[in-house]
Amino acid sequence: MADSMSNLAAAFAGESQANRRYLAFAKKAEEEGYPLVARRFRVAAASETVHAMEHLKTMGGVKSTSENLQGSMSGENYEHETMYPEFIETAQSEGNEDARFAFYAANEAEKFHEKMFAEAFADLNKVPDKKFYVCQVCGMTYEDGTPDACVVCAAPKSKIIEVL
Amino acid sequence: MTRVPDVPVEVGRCVCGECPSMPDEMKSFYCARGVSRSAVARRGCLCEECPIQIDYDLDGAYYCIEGAPE
16 A cells, blocks of 8 residues: 555646646637636646645745755756657657647747746856747747747747746 | 748748738748648738748749748
């Protein structure tokens, strides 16, 4: 029988995924013309966020900002150095172009995320005050301005929005 | 190999996202990346006005349907 720490980790993963899944379902419901159904998905998504964050805190997953930055840098590094390159290769060998491109796009953004976190980690008391933008089509991330079109997915400038 | 290189500087000049025929998918930049995987409804084409079309001396249209020129 699993112990509570394993269960917390599993529950955190499950609730995190549920949040994302419900938000995607809410978007689909809006597109299909069911705003009241969309609302229910968003309500559940908001609740799962609370669950996920509570589980993460309970299992000691939220440390000091410095430690969280360090962990995040490692995570992003693993993704763009190891995980996504392997996934891209697999998708390519399968001829699954949709998966390949989705992994390629995510991989490009993770490289930026590591640098963004590293810059903050270098000196927490002197973090540069920059503006950041995220492409709503592929997740590519930019700082201090956006191109006319996303350099990864070519989405127009209007789809690259600032995140506060 | 397609005539338009799939490099960030060219991706950043792509106008597909503004096109009335653009299907709902992540991929675009069709003159380099090839046909759309979604059904494309012909509602007009921006390829002929695109700076990439001009700079690479292309003369096609609806690359999202016809594929990337080689």
